[in-house]
Each structure stands twice: as C-alpha cells, then as structure tokens.
Amino acid sequence: MKEAKLTEKQIYERIWKSIAERRLPPGTRLKEERLCEIFGVSRPRIRRALDQLTHDGLVSHIPNRGAFVTTPSVDEARDVFFTRRVVERGVIEALQKRGAQDKLAALETHIAEEREALAEGDTARIIRLSGAFHMLLAELAASPHLADILRDLVSKSTLVTAVFQPKCDAQCGPDEHAAIVAALAAGDFDTAKTAMDAHLIEAERLLELEASGDGTGPQDDVLGAALSKEL
Amino acid sequence: MKEAKLTEKQIYERIWKSIAERRLPPGTRLKEERLCEIFGVSRPRIRRALDQLTHDGLVSHIPNRGAFVTTPSVDEARDVFFTRRVVERGVIEALQKRGAQDKLAALETHIAEEREALAEGDTARIIRLSGAFHMLLAELAASPHLADILRDLVSKSTLVTAVFQPKCDAQCGPDEHAAIVAALAAGDFDTAKTAMDAHLIEAERLLELEASGDGTGPQDDVLGAALSKEL
DNA sequence: TCTACAATTATTGTTAACAATGTTTGAACA
DNA sequence: TGTTCAAACATTGTTAACAATAATTGTAGA
Incomplete structure (x- = not known):
C-alpha cells in the first residue's frame, strides 16, 4: 500500500485536479496538516504544492491564516x-x-x-x-x-x-x-x-455576474472525500 | 542596513528581473547557498522563489543537481x-x-x-x-x-x-x-x-533559429554582480 | 444580557541539523 | 599515457523541533 513517496508535482496535480473538477469548491480551507495526513507526506512538501497553486491563482494564501481555494470576483x-x-x-x-x-x-x-x-x-x-x-x-x-x-x-x-x-x-x-x-x-x-x-x-x-457574489465557503471535511478517491 | 527581512515574493521579483533583463544569462547556475548569502535569508526562502521561477519555465531544475537559468530550444x-x-x-x-x-x-x-x-x-x-x-x-x-x-x-x-x-x-x-x-x-x-x-x-x-543552438553556459560569479545592484 | 479584554489553542512560518545523491578528483591498472 | 574505479566532497532534499502570529473562547465588568 506504500505509495512510493509522492513527489510534490504529483501532489500539486492531485490538488489541482480536485479544484478543477470542483470537488474542492471555492472558499474551502486547505489546512496543511490535514493534507499531510491525506497524502502521507510532511509539511514542506505540501507547502511547495500549495505555493504553486497560489502562484497559479487557484489558491489564495493569507499570511498566518492559511490557504483557501480562491473565490473569484x-x-x-x-x-x-x-x-x-x-x-x-x-x-x-x-x-x-x-x-x-x-x-x-x-x-x-x-x-x-x-x-x-x-x-x-x-x-x-x-x-x-x-x-x-x-x-x-x-x-x-x-x-x-x-x-x-x-x-x-x-x-x-x-x-x-x-x-x-x-x-x-x-x-x-x-x-x-x-x-x-x-x-x-x-x-x-x-x-x-x-x-x-x-x-x-x-x-x-449563463453566469449571474450581476449577482452579489455571495462568497460561499464550505469548511467541512470535504478534503478527505475529494482528495482520497480522485480517480 | 538591515533590510527588514525580504519576503519570498521580493526575492522572486529580484531574480525574475535579473533574468528578464539578461543580467543572468541562460545556463547560469543558481546555487542556493550563494543566493542565501546575497539576499541574507535562509535556504527554504530561496527554494520557494526558485520553485516559482521553475514553474514559470524561467529556471530549469535538475533533481539533485540544482537550478539553472533555462536555455530555450x-x-x-x-x-x-x-x-x-x-x-x-x-x-x-x-x-x-x-x-x-x-x-x-x-x-x-x-x-x-x-x-x-x-x-x-x-x-x-x-x-x-x-x-x-x-x-x-x-x-x-x-x-x-x-x-x-x-x-x-x-x-x-x-x-x-x-x-x-x-x-x-x-x-x-x-x-x-x-x-x-x-x-x-x-x-x-x-x-x-x-x-x-x-x-x-x-x-x-532577427533570430538565428536555424543555428545549432550552442547552449552557452557561463558559470562565473555573475550572480553577485547581477543581483546586488539590480536597481 | 451584552460587550470588551485577556488567555489559551491551533496553525502557520522559520530555522537548524541530518540524510541522500551526484560530481569530481586522484590513484591504480592496463 | 590513457582509462576506469573508488573515495571524498559539495550540494540538494528531507525531517523535526521551535518560534511567532492570529483566532477563538471564556470570563469579568458594565
């Protein structure tokens, strides 16, 4: 069952895919520790993947607060x-x-x-x-x-x-x-x-761009569900 | 003289600028330790900046070898x-x-x-x-x-x-x-x-795209010169 | 009962030491 | 003299422990 050590690129890809396929909706908090558990790697690895996603604009990083899936304006x-x-x-x-x-x-x-x-x-x-x-x-x-x-x-x-x-x-x-x-x-x-x-x-x-932009932000444990079985 | 702690974004910007303005030519080796000295920060910070640049395609990262300014094909x-x-x-x-x-x-x-x-x-x-x-x-x-x-x-x-x-x-x-x-x-x-x-x-x-693509790669200490006085 | 302040807790950010890998240099043999 | 192998070195990759910051909760006072 040992997954032969996931590289940061693989982690990046998996999180990316989960976001792109909307299993991780906007506003979802991406807690580092939780991701460590899910992927079975240590924090720096997760950190690097999140940094890339932040750079892509898919994830928003608030200093000392953590990473969240971006909610577009x-x-x-x-x-x-x-x-x-x-x-x-x-x-x-x-x-x-x-x-x-x-x-x-x-x-x-x-x-x-x-x-x-x-x-x-x-x-x-x-x-x-x-x-x-x-x-x-x-x-x-x-x-x-x-x-x-x-x-x-x-x-x-x-x-x-x-x-x-x-x-x-x-x-x-x-x-x-x-x-x-x-x-x-x-x-x-x-x-x-x-x-x-x-x-x-x-x-x-088809978008409702006049709307208020409610900024929905689920915070439940969608993380495990979304990332564990992402095909 | 204390530079109030450079954030990784600032480091990224400075290296980026040095590459974009051709002070750091293709093939230049970007040794982490050397960059630490130049910016006065520790390695992980440099690492993050280099990761971003790698993701941009400006820097090529060879595992266990280090980072180099990309030489385009x-x-x-x-x-x-x-x-x-x-x-x-x-x-x-x-x-x-x-x-x-x-x-x-x-x-x-x-x-x-x-x-x-x-x-x-x-x-x-x-x-x-x-x-x-x-x-x-x-x-x-x-x-x-x-x-x-x-x-x-x-x-x-x-x-x-x-x-x-x-x-x-x-x-x-x-x-x-x-x-x-x-x-x-x-x-x-x-x-x-x-x-x-x-x-x-x-x-x-104006490019000589038929040419062999000599792959010039200077390895001297252009790093210090390029990054220290980048305006 | 509501508000404001303080202390605790959880999470991120940082640093330092350690392990693994690749490269280079030197020596020995053909 | 050239080539190959081995050992030492340099550099990156990883992990773990520590510090700092912000949020939350509880308590006290109005």
Whole structure:
C-alpha cells in the first residue's frame, strides 16, 4: 500500500485536479496538516504544492491564516472569459498552422463521451469532460505555451462557474463543441473561431455576474472525500 | 542596513528581473547557498522563489543537481513568439474595449526613453525598456490575466534572444513601438494589431533559429554582480 | 444580557541539523 | 599515457523541533 513517496508535482496535480473538477469548491480551507495526513507526506512538501497553486491563482494564501481555494470576483470572472476567447482563438490558429485533420477522431470520441455523461446526468464527469475538451484542443495545437496558459484558465473557469452559476450545472454543451469540431473537420478555421467565440460568450452569459457574489465557503471535511478517491 | 527581512515574493521579483533583463544569462547556475548569502535569508526562502521561477519555465531544475537559468530550444523560441502574437493581439482588443485614449501619454514618454537609451547605446537599458513597453501596454489594457501571461512570455523572449541573437542587441526598435502607439492614438485598432503582429514577426525573424543552438553556459560569479545592484 | 479584554489553542512560518545523491578528483591498472 | 574505479566532497532534499502570529473562547465588568 506504500505509495512510493509522492513527489510534490504529483501532489500539486492531485490538488489541482480536485479544484478543477470542483470537488474542492471555492472558499474551502486547505489546512496543511490535514493534507499531510491525506497524502502521507510532511509539511514542506505540501507547502511547495500549495505555493504553486497560489502562484497559479487557484489558491489564495493569507499570511498566518492559511490557504483557501480562491473565490473569484466578478471582475476576475469577466477577465477569465475574455482571456480565454483570446487564447482559444490562438489555439485554433495553431491547429490551422499545423493541420489538424489527423487527430479529429480523438475529438469526436471525446464529444461522444460528453453526450453519454450528459445523458446519465453525471455532473462531476460533465465538468471534467467540459474542461478536458478545451485542453485536448490545446494539446493537439502543439503549442506548449498556449496549452499551459489554457490549463490555468480552464481551471479558473471552473471556480468561476462554481461561484456564479450555482444552480444550472449545464456547463459547455456537447453540441457547441461539436460545432467547433465540425468546422475544423471542414477545414473552415474562420468558422471554427467564430463558433469558439460564440461558445465562450454563451458560457459567460449563463453566469449571474450581476449577482452579489455571495462568497460561499464550505469548511467541512470535504478534503478527505475529494482528495482520497480522485480517480 | 538591515533590510527588514525580504519576503519570498521580493526575492522572486529580484531574480525574475535579473533574468528578464539578461543580467543572468541562460545556463547560469543558481546555487542556493550563494543566493542565501546575497539576499541574507535562509535556504527554504530561496527554494520557494526558485520553485516559482521553475514553474514559470524561467529556471530549469535538475533533481539533485540544482537550478539553472533555462536555455530555450528552437521549438520553444518559435512557440514563445507565436503565443506572444496571440496574446498581444488580445491586449490591443482589450485596449479597444476600455478605450485607450487616456493613457497614451505614458506610452509616448516610454518611447522617448527608448530612443534615448538607443542613442546612448545603453544595452541593458534597451533590453529593459523593450520588454517594459509591452508590459506597459498590457497593464493599460486592464486585463490582469493577459498581463500575467505576457509577463512570462516577455521574460522568456529575453532568454530566447539571449541564445539566438547573440550579436545584434537591436531588440525591438522604438520606431515599431511608435507605429503601434500612433495607430492606437488614431483609434485604428486594426492597424495597431497589424503593426504589433509585424513587430513580433520581425523580432522573430532577427533570430538565428536555424543555428545549432550552442547552449552557452557561463558559470562565473555573475550572480553577485547581477543581483546586488539590480536597481 | 451584552460587550470588551485577556488567555489559551491551533496553525502557520522559520530555522537548524541530518540524510541522500551526484560530481569530481586522484590513484591504480592496463 | 590513457582509462576506469573508488573515495571524498559539495550540494540538494528531507525531517523535526521551535518560534511567532492570529483566532477563538471564556470570563469579568458594565
């Protein structure tokens, strides 16, 4: 059962994934000691992982208080989606440059999975797959920097939707993703860009950005539940 | 003389600046102990700063070997400039959205400084100001995410030019910057985008990306010199 | 009964000592 | 004389103990 010593990168990845897939909602306190128990490592290791997440903006660190999953503000929400439009347009351009015809099958498969999750009403899986679609696109684009950037933005989007879209868990619809892929398959990259832009604008529109921003902050022991069985 | 305890963020900033302004060239070894002496803090603090820089891609960390200023590859160089084109186009769109007329004076002043540095042949200052122009633009755009992203990209660009443009320190010419600002002043954002794109393509063209990538790696005590008097 | 102050407790931040790993230098052998 | 192996050194990686700060709770006074 000994897990051969988790490296800080693995810890970082696992916490990141838990946040990105919304098992660790905004406001959740990330107590160092508790994380030590969960991962079976000592505090400095945890500390380094949390530092990285703080640097990414996913975690907010208050001196002498501790680390919390960031609760995005309205301005931040708007900026995240604006930046995503800029970046994801670039992703499509990168796909155009390198020719994307070869890897379309993977995208089709992914969308099929999304439809399946939607049909089953598996919320957690829907959230995961919605983000993964955009990441998959970025990886196919073969631009490491764009992929890195988008990775951050997608995870922040998850926090944003968690705060500003509390009820409707609809997220990205598979149909809108399909429209983008269809345009790519047709080699019509301008249409693909337009579809992507529309998709992101729609996602932003679904948010309740006029709202007060209630700042919900659960503090229960979601930590163990979220991080223990994160696939 | 006591410097009131440098926080890890300050250390990060100072090392970052030294790399971005090319006082710490690619391949430079960043020995923890030496950095401790320079900043007068203990190792864990240095460690955290180096971790952040590693996460940014500015520093490469080899296990049990230490940290080095990253030496970018040809592929990385191309990707950096491609990504910059995507992002900086976004910056101009953001300027368009919020109306950029109010802060043009700052840009004009900046360009004047660039011309001055160029006339004096002050290479270090030219490098600093070239990067700062693009950052200034991003800050005026009022998109924290774009600014953050561009910050990383600009510093990586510095590394790229250090490796692939060894002789000609020309960097960005003030005239090309002026062209962008002129378009912004005229409210012609499409032209501004075109000018920015051309500017970045020109910068990439000046690189010798066909070359072998010699991987120069000075190991002398540039550390003290670079970090002690970094303004 | 409510408020303010103080003491305790819990948590983070820091430092120092220790262990493990990789590198370099020297010597011995081919 | 060149090459290989071994030992010593230097540097990073880890752990554990300690100090400082902030929050909370309880008590006393109004």
